Amino acid sequence: MAQKGYTTPCEQRHSGWFSRIVRKKQSSSSQKRSPSLRQKNGPIWHEANNSDLNPLSLNQKSSLRRRLRQNNTDFHTGVCKCCGTVLRYPSDVPRIRCMVCQTSYMIEENINECVDICENSAVSLPELSLSTLNKYIKDYEDLQSNGKGTFGTEENKLSSLENFLFVSFSSHKCLNQSFKLTQSGNCSYYSANLNFNELHAFYSALQSLPTARPMISLLKAASILLRHPPQENDVQTIRWLLILMELPTLADSLIGTNDQNSQSQTSLDKCTEPELLIKSISYDILKRIIGISAHFDHKCTRYFSHWWSHLPDSLFIRKIEILNLYITFQLTRCINYEIYSSNSISSSSFKNPYATDDINYKKTLRAHFVRPTSKSSDFGLSIRIPLFISLSGRHLATSNETIAERDGNNHSEKLDDDHVVKLKLQQYCDEWHLRTAATVLSLFFCANQTHGKVPEAIFYNNLVDYINVKQDFDSWQFSKNNDKHEKEVAKNNDVSLLMMDYLRAESNSAYLNIVSDDGATLKKPSFTFCRYPFLISLGAKITILEHEAKRKMERKTEEAFIRSVNKKLPFDIYFKIRVRRSFITEDSLRSIKEHRHDFKKSLKIEFVNEPGVDGGGLKKEWFLLLTKELFDPSKKLFSYYNPSNLCYFSISTVNNEELYYLVGAVLGLAIYNSTILDLKLPRALYKKLLGHKVTLDDFTQLDQNAGKGLKKLLLLENVEELSIYFEVSFKDVEGQLITHELISNGSNVLVNDTNKYEYVERYLNFFLSDICKSRFDSFQRGFYNVVGGNALSLFTPKEIEQILIGDSNEGAIDTMMMRSITRYKGFESNDKVISWFWHYFDSCVPEVQKKILFFVTGTYRLPATGLPSLHFKISRISAEKGCSRLPTSHTCFNELCLSDYESEVEFRNKMEIAINNCEGFELE
Template structure:
């Protein structure tokens, strides 16, 4: 413990050290192009289905008479004879035509009354029915009056050619890259009109017609073929079927309406998620152009569906563990909106295992209509240092959801929204979090994800291994499969088709941090075991820690010496010692070392980094000096900070985090780093004529010594004028020159140091924004800390929350400015930043010290975020002593 007395992955994801600048191409979070995100997310589960297809073109023949294909709704692998025309999936009951047929221009029968729908046509049709109602007087039967409407709606919504051509913006304009040519407002008004009728039979027949078409879907090969699915998604009562206690319809058909809505929803999600690649690419772009509110509604809708499916898994968990101990039911056995009644789960009430969740009401407490919990997750102790309580722990096991096709299809569809958000940033990544996933055993989920990836890699490299190694791999696989619950009754391994780590944007930051902690702890234990075994073999003492012993005044050279001499110890638990200073590192010394070392390394006078005057952000300095060792040290320090869950006070641009994750940098990244030049480029690109600016493909810059340099951006650039045709290339090359080309060598050394520490798969689950958050914490430089939240997480030892000294402290803290509050937090915790998961996850403690001497100064135990106070005789003396302790402290004593 350090007492302050008056003192105070994925290995396959490789960063591109010289990634070319591309303003137009957006990159997914795993460093791959957005268009390939879905296939890469699912490849390790061996469940990637070729897009909807004909049996002769994209399905795979395993014999002359047998075809292996997959369902275009749920993705289930299918085997069927090659000579049949249609096949039915036994999982989702979808009937598919597997031999391509020529689509008729019209699918209407001669006696049909249906036509392409529009709001005006629908309103006119309803008015005609209402005319009969007036003639019938008070004795009218609404079901008979609106019978023609029921028939028309059933035929329209069960016929692909009618429904797919309905609610168009223009009959002359086909769907294009920018728009599906659908009038969504008109579709919404039409559904609202049907809901306002005195009978719900027309709406019910509409749903039945749509359900028939969904069970017998046409072959969809072009983006224009999914308009009917987009129309069905606009049915306003679809979300209501997922929320317990909400009934939009009040007559006797309400249960049937609810069931039909659920069946429609799951099939629409399935068909969209397994569409052709060119269809999903177009859909992604359409969604990227949605207004902000509509885009958020789409995310909330998918999250609500995922929340419902997970709640179903939790109810099964409670039913099996509480109602019928020792039994197990497969969640796929009852794919019904009223599954709780089938389980008799309406008898479930809060118990010692479920009282934190409120699962008996259908949805967990603290869940918004979008499926996201309204509070901050506390499932991880990575930053807070709290031990998780086992008393109320209910974790959803991998076996319960790993084969759930509803979650798999919903995850794929949510991926399209996530990619759309990357194309045109509308919301933060946190909007995609589904915090109910925190109740999933994410560590087991992560292990399964890694296990699947390793087995695929093993299968690909089997031919290069000897027989002994194959036996070892088999035994390890068997052990791992037993832990993950992947062994079937006959002893074979079965791979789960779904893990949440395939769709990491659904995992909350707290869940990802718990995974990172899980991998770090496991690696630390492995390194300790290796050190012990090596010590036995060599009969030498061993150390399970990575020990850093430095002098405060020579912190950089001493740190570099320790790092160079302990290259294999980075993944051991870090322990820091300051020469000639007392203290045992229980976390505080480590914080102090990171704080002082980064302050020195990122000092502009050091010459490693330079700062932009406008943005205040730092970037690699341009110089001819050989500082590879120091840049390597910086990379190691940042990796160690993440590995040891320590927050740093740094001002780094997002471009650095994107390059660490192997993603391309864009003009927006350059604007963040250099706003003045970047915004000028924005204006340049908007100019109609740039020939008068006399710009050439050259760049002028000053190095750290102030010496001016002139270079060509392309060969012979000094003679190439910037024109309207090449201005985009000019901006691209200019930005890439500073973000990639001129920092190639220092960034490579920095990246080597970082990857030497952080080499696991867990980091690949994070986005660059999340990496920034876990490295530097929540920045509140210009805003004060919410004192009420801080009070709620504070624990007391010797004091109570009503004691006078405690009230003095909170009054003192509340009156301080934002900058002063940061200094107080630094004194107590060793860092002036909040944890990545927010203030609620911070541990904070106020302890009472007994001493009759009123001159004693307060003490801070930064290892435990603990402030120790004496009982002072007056408020003035208390504030004076606390001021002196906070503002005149350094190391272990007063300055």
């Protein structure tokens, strides 16, 4: 929006000497653009004035369509390079404009862009560099101190600096030739040949000036360039976009734009006019940079991803944070528009695409955001959404206690999970801002997967947890399976399948809200977050996994009921396993083999001759005992490597495929039933489960000595002097020495500098895949028979490891955090017994703390999402004084039961006896 004392980028484009140059270029170019057509029919799609910047009126559109029909003009289709909108335009027009993002494109190849000043020989551009900028700045400082200057008055001097920046940043060709590391070099796969240090110093020098006008001129020029992007889409001509990506004002345009208090003034309202103008233009630049970057061809995206992978970690993280902040901003915009549309009589203003896509969109609404007063609402939004957002797009306060305090409610009140759902699918599925930002962020994620620069959690955007992730998953799953289903319908030509489609559409349309305009068919949403799972936090992914598991459990229960009604037989809605402790492996294998089709049912465990109803504790006990026996070295199913202490499939000729199938099924059941296991498996196993390629680093994690030797081999020269051949020698589980050739006649093929990479690759494949193929296939079959589904594909190997084995928490447990998540029944937080317990817990070494954790929860590990997601409860056994019962626990509910002890010494003695001398569900 225009500010007093300043002009918008569009107005600046047609002011002063620059306007004369533009009009001169347009007049010279218009002679080449079908003059006969222009004389007969007047302006069709582009005029020399600013008609390409303003939408056509209805009369103009009708007249345009009528003239085009009379001339029998052919139409072409294309895709907007910024927002991805499909464009349909006459074949004989020189310029078109996307009506969604307002980006203009030149159609005729022989027409140059009117904004590229480099094409005009009458204008000579100085070198765009830090030294050139410093000359302007130094002359300006001399002007202020002496009253003199090379360019005369202060206004002329400032005008020259602004013109220099405006002209330079209006030209993509000028930018492509600027800030090079080596003047003679070009972009390569390994380097963009961009001097980031000089570029950052250039921007810092501009920001240090006492006036913002030069920076505003630069931003206006960049905005015009992005509104009229060049046609070239080549690796050597996209450096200009990297230069604009480093603008320091991009992130600032998104900070402080969310209301923390609807009654208070936002930080944007407090900005001065130049600051507000900088924020507005910077937001426009940022969204166009993201949009254009998201629509590069495959080669350019590969180069971009590889360039970013070589950035310093600080710059790499900074860009991830900006993109996450942009996604957070767009989601917040969707939330605020939904609130406004649900609390106002007329919501027509926010539907205007020209009014909504702006950093100042809240002023456009002209409304106070009155949030609903109930916990839930018809549009799926909750009053309890805390929009306190940091630079990385993460919440600074999201706890129930903080939210309750803000709303003036009781701290002990917990929110129902059903009311935590905030945003429905139809409110964001067509947002091109989210789609383009997620696409660009996926390039950073791929770069990180290859080079392992930062933890995967850096990519999480916790505001995504405030959408209906279950609905998002169902929609994504519907779109993913729809093409396959349509092929089956066409192949079988079955009328019953068409009827099933109709019934499914009727049931899903109300839930997914993705009905086409005619209401007859379901439409595929253009964007779902499940297409970009790296944005979804591990907690939300676990929610999706449990949602899919629950749906399958319910389906299996319905099938069992229908089967029992048809056959008039009793049915069981649970998958029950009845075992003896001394024969736990044999009994478990028998039960799993006899009930292969019941894996999707809810699991219930029964120990023979032991009382107890499985509310979760018996299940934890079964998993613990069974995995302890299956992974015992004496079983010879898995071999342990030193010094990593990780285990992998044993090298053996004995056929144990049934036991490996059991191991895979047990791991799948643990994930399916949200149970943490105490296992020490390498990263390579999880990668192979998900079909990812294993690397030398994965092998080194398992066998550190061999892995380090292979890495040294790749760094050496004259490798043939080591006399290594394409064969390996190893010992099987029985201790017998075996020699194997990695290639045909490998014992006679010497490893040299040329084939050493092939040798390492074959070495890895042999020990991680080939030698254990049958055993891994059985293991994988058992695993996928339980958890095979689309939800598992959302996880990375690291995340699968986390949900399977939890957080190992090698150090001491944070006592203050434990106290904050603990609930009490029969006790108060300041009772003496509770004080004794926390004093005892805090004084224990980490090993004893884990024993206490195991005594209460049934596992030594914390949940995958960390200590805050642990449910911990302390209850009173008896209110009688002098009661000296030993502490007990309900592992089903993570509940510790204590009595009223006479002294702290007695309490400590009882706790030590309890945690050191119990197993199962009665003391030994």
